[in-house]
Amino acid sequence: MGRKLLIHNDKVPNIHTLEVYRQNGGYASVEKALKTMTPEAVVEEVKKSGLRGRGGAGFPTGMKWSFLAKPPGVERYLVCNADESEPGTFKDRYLMEKIPHALIEGMITSSYALGAKTSYIYIRGEYFYVARILETAIEEAYAAGLLGKNILGTDFSHDCYVQVGAGAYICGEETALLESLEGKRGNPRIKPPFPAIAGLYGCPTVVNNVETIAAVCPIINMGGDEYAKIGIGRSTGTKLISASGHINKPGTYEIELGIPVEEFIYSDEYCGGIINGRKLKAVVAGGSSVPVLPAELILKTDKGEPRLMTYESLSEGGFISGTMLGSGGFIVYDETTSIVKNLYTFARFYHHESCGQCSPCREGTGWMEKILHRIIEGHGKPSDIDLLWDIQRKIEGNTICPLGDAAAWPVASAIRHFRKEFEAYINHPEKIKDAMPII
Amino acid sequence: MSKEIKFNEETLALCHKMMKRYPEGKHKSAIIPILHIAQAEFGGWLSPEVMDYVASILKIQSIEVYEVASFYSMFNLQPVGKCVLDICRTSSCWVRGAEDVVKHLEKKLGIKAGETTKDGMFTIKMVECLGSCGTAPMLQCGASYHENLTLDKVDKLIEDYRTAGKQRSYTDLDYKNTL
Ligand SMILES: Cc1cc2nc3c(=O)[nH]c(=O)nc-3n(C[C@H](O)[C@H](O)[C@H](O)COP(=O)(O)O)c2cc1C
Ligand code: SF4
Ligand code: FES
Numbered sequence: 001m002g003r004k005l006l007i008h009n010d011k012v013p014n015i016h017t018l019e020v021y022r023q024n025g026g027y028a029s030v031e032k033a034l035k036t037m038t039p040e041a042v043v044e045e046v047k048k049s050g051l052r053g054r055g056g057a058g059f060p061t062g063m064k065w066s067f068l069a070k071p072p073g074v075e076r077y078l079v080c081n082a083d084e085s086e087p088g089t090f091k092d093r094y095l096m097e098k099i100p101h102a103l104i105e106g107m108i109t110s111s112y113a114l115g116a117k118t119s120y121i122y123i124r125g126e127y128f129y130v131a132r133i134l135e136t137a138i139e140e141a142y143a144a145g146l147l148g149k150n151i152l153g154t155d156f157s158h159d160c161y162v163q164v165g166a167g168a169y170i171c172g173e174e175t176a177l178l179e180s181l182e183g184k185r186g187n188p189r190i191k192p193p194f195p196a197i198a199g200l201y202g203c204p205t206v207v208n209n210v211e212t213i214a215a216v217c218p219i220i221n222m223g224g225d226e227y228a229k230i231g232i233g234r235s236t237g238t239k240l241i242s243a244s245g246h247i248n249k250p251g252t253y254e255i256e257l258g259i260p261v262e263e264f265i266y267s268d269e270y271c272g273g274i275i276n277g278r279k280l281k282a283v284v285a286g287g288s289s290v291p292v293l294p295a296e297l298i299l300k301t302d303k304g305e306p307r308l309m310t311y312e313s314l315s316e317g318g319f320i321s322g323t324m325l326g327s328g329g330f331i332v333y334d335e336t337t338s339i340v341k342n343l344y345t346f347a348r349f350y351h352h353e354s355c356g357q358c359s360p361c362r363e364g365t366g367w368m369e370k371i372l373h374r375i376i377e378g379h380g381k382p383s384d385i386d387l388l389w390d391i392q393r394k395i396e397g398n399t400i401c402p403l404g405d406a407a408a409w410p411v412a413s414a415i416r417h418f419r420k421e422f423e424a425y426i427n428h429p430e431k432i433k434d435a436m437p438i439i
Numbered sequence: 440m441s442k443e444i445k446f447n448e449e450t451l452a453l454c455h456k457m458m459k460r461y462p463e464g465k466h467k468s469a470i471i472p473i474l475h476i477a478q479a480e481f482g483g484w485l486s487p488e489v490m491d492y493v494a495s496i497l498k499i500q501s502i503e504v505y506e507v508a509s510f511y512s513m514f515n516l517q518p519v520g521k522c523v524l525d526i527c528r529t530s531s532c533w534v535r536g537a538e539d540v541v542k543h544l545e546k547k548l549g550i551k552a553g554e555t556t557k558d559g560m561f562t563i564k565m566v567e568c569l570g571s572c573g574t575a576p577m578l579q580c581g582a583s584y585h586e587n588l589t590l591d592k593v594d595k596l597i598e599d600y601r602t603a604g605k606q607r608s609y610t611d612l613d614y615k616n617t618l
Contacts, residue, residue: 075462087529087568118462125475125513126525126569128582161460166471166511169567183467183497185510201465242573244531250573288530288568331531331572345530349567355510437538 001269002256003230005218005238006211010098016133018140021101027146029109029220034154037220042113046216048224050236055081055172055209056287056327058311061216067196068114069204077205078116079181080107080213082123083165083172086287087349088329091240092210094252096123096130100137104160106213108146109220111158114206118159121210122177125166134162169353173401174207176355187355188401211240231257235310239328241270246334248272261285261307261314262299265332278334282417285314286326288346289406291413292339293323319413338436339418340425343410344372345438350407361404364395368411375422376438378429385422389415444481444492453614454496467499470507474514476614483523484515512566520555520562522600525579528565531572536588540576541565543590547597560601 014020021027033042047062068076080103084092096103103121111119123131138160141147149157163181165171171180175189178200199205215237219227228236235257244250247265249272255264264270265280274280283298284290300307302321307313315322333342351365368391371384392408399405415422425432446454454473458466473493474485481489490504497504508514515523524544528537541563545551548561555562571577574586578593585596 084570085568088531088572089568090570090572093570124570125471125511126579129584132582163460163468164472164475166475167513167566168511180471181468182465183470183507185506201462244572244575245534250575252573284530329572333534337534342530342534345528345533349529352567438533 002254002259003238004254005222005227005230006102006214006240007095007099007252007254010094015099016097016101016137018101018137018144021099025221026101027105029217030105030112030146031152033109033112033220034152034156039113039115042109042220045219045224046113049215049219049227050224050231050234051212051215051219051227052235052311053209054211054215054239054328056086056289058325061208061212064196064208065114065206067194068206069197070115071204075118075201075203076114076116077200077203078107078111078114078119078213079174079177079200079205079207080119080121080210081172081174081177081207082121082127082210083169083177084127084210085124085169085172085353086289086327086329087346088244088284088331089242089287089327090244091242091252091328093127093130094242095210095214095240096127097133100133101141102214102217103134103210104137104141104147106216107160108141108151108158110206110208110213110216111160112156113216116206117157119161120181120200121160121162122171122181123162123164124171125164128164131162131164138162168355169349170355170401170403173403176401177207178205185355187357188403190400232308232310233312235312235325239309239325241309241328241330243271243330243332245332246275246278246337247332248275255309257310259309261309264309264330265299271330271332274332274334276334278336280332281335281337282333282339284323284329284331284333284410286324287329288331288349289402289409290324290326291319291322291409292343292417293321293413294417297321297417298323319409320416323413336436338376338432339414339421340372341376341436341438343414344369344376346410347372347407350403354403354407358399358404360395360398361407364391364404365407367391368407375425378425380422380426380429382423382426384426385415385419444488446476446480446496450476450480451496458497467497467503470497470499470504471511472614473497474504474508478514479614483519483521484517518555519564521560522580523562523564525564525566525569526552527567527569527571527575527577527579529568529572531568532575532577535575537576539590540578540588540593543593544597547594561597 051061052058171186176186180186195205280295301316347369351369356362392411395404396408457469461468494501494504577586
């Protein structure tokens with residue numbers, strides 16, 4: 001069994017209450033940080049831990065924190081990204097629903113490190129019932145003197161609020177999130193300036209994922225060096241992986257970074273193998289935005305080494321033969337899956353979610369959806385594959401925010417690894433038309 | 440709409456409380472939470488009159504409210520049924536049978552996805568991933584997630600909503616205990 005630091009207590013009855021959470025060691029990091037450490041020392045521990053952002057990009061958290069501008073007399077903010085809308089991803093929901101205080105504790109300790117008097121948890125509107133769980137936890141924390149004025153009798157005061165969104169994947173992009181939090185449409189901002197300089201209400205702001213913020217608690221408790229001993233190389237610590245698709249045991253798992261992908265898919269501790277004993281066909285390892293890999297490349301790199309669950313190993317081979325750890329949204333497809341139709345669900349998703357500010361993304365996602373639709377309807381032309389390839393290339397790198405890239409990569413990787421399947425749809429539509437119908 | 444477009448005092452007080460969560464002059468930040476409340480209070484959708492009313496509470500231009508309301512998929516700008524069935528159609532749900540759920544519901548309710556039943560009880564709305572991929576297929580109604588759906592479960596759900604929904608709208612969010 002691997003070590004667990006975030007959801008090790010998830011089965012303890014009533015762990016969502018402050019009382020039980022504290023009985024199980026909860027809020028130790030707040031006690032330790034506020035009473036025995038300077039804010040700078042907290043940042044230092046996070047740097048030493050090697051923690052990387054768990055929202056998808058994997059940027060080192062300690063470094064991000066040290067970029068935060070600190071002009072005198074100007075408010076600073078911590079904003080938690082609980083938008084979690086990347087298809088295949090539901091780990092933050094699990095953490096917040098089961099152990100809401102793990103996030104609140106992290107918000108307090110992190111805000112102390114950053115000198116933020118106010119923080120917001122921006123949660124997708126559909127997670128309304130989870131917002132309710134967080135609100136209750138926050139009320140408990142206020143009543144216990146863990147939030148509000150002079151926390152635990154120290155000089156540090158802090159307010160934390162939950163803000164609900166209203167259905168928009170793009171609001172997970174950090175500057176779109178800030179726009180939405182300011183009461184506007186979720187249109188990503190042009191960067192620079194980065195949020196660390198001008199974020200919420202024009203003030204210096206750190207935006208971090210739920211899991212990133214929760215991981216700060218064990219880091220402070222055990223020390224950054226100890227945390228960094230878990231994992232391999234620059235992939236330190238534990239990671240929540242939400243597994244779905246054709247597996248026997250879908251769910252949220254906490255892994256030590258570095259276990260083999262094969263173990264994750266087939267061992268009973270995790271996914272428990274493919275349903276009905278079928279064969280593995282493909283995996284999307286880090287949420288819909290990362291390249292899809294066929295079975296042979298997800299289990300082994302093109303050098304023939306076992307692929308590991310780390311940032312580095314999953315991206316080994318670049319986009320020619322590798323993928324990304326991303327958000328940890330691990331979707332498994334068995335041999336019956338139509339890659340082309342599955343890709344259509346993604347293309348439709350990105351077209352639906354494009355905010356429409358940049359023409360390559362707005363128009364390109366629409367075209368990709370349309371072309372894929374005609375292919376799965378049996379009206380594809382042989383030139384459509386190259387056309388799709390061309391469109392995704394014109395989007396990638398030419399947009400304000402990374403949603404454009406996120407829309408391009410699934411298309412590029414599906415064509416790269418499963419070109420024959422596209423050709424079959426186009427050349428013999430009568431043979432596959434009724435397989436796996438689609439809405 | 441027969442009901443006058445005005446929150447009661449308690450709800451209005453809640454709106455003003457929420458507007459205080461943000462720094463001086465930044466109360467426009469409360470627009471999304473207040474639109475959720477307005478949608479729940481005034482029949483499950485946001486008419487232009489309702490949006491004008493929200494603008495008056497926030498002391499902003501109506502156009503600013505229209506801009507926001509039209510951006511987010513949870514806000515309905517057309518009338519909807521008492522129970523809006525949000526069915527996820529994205530990859531993980533699709534591979535685990537979302538298609539069957541939709542077809543079953545379309546047949547059972549006699550409407551197509553995107554439509555509302557004649558009696559005004561049900562709307563089928565196709566949505567993208569709701570963070571329930573590990574318990575696919577799924578649908579959401581109001582604040583409730585219904586997961587690991589089977590066709591039997593769907594039948595039972597519709598019966599329950601038919602009975603209970605006569606008294607209560609399931610597009611409601613229980614916001615009074617939350618926001
Ligand atoms: C289209 C898009 C959607 C995103 N969605 C999320 C999300 O739902 N949750 C999240 O934490 N990060 C999301 N991100 C990444 C954020 O922009 C940002 O990098 C992240 O919140 C930083 O936190 P971290 O450093 O702790 O990972 C998204 C990015 C893009 C481009
Ligand atoms: S890339 Fe797409 S989602 Fe991002 S800003 Fe441009 S149009 Fe909007
Ligand atoms: S794909 Fe349906 S909830 Fe995620």
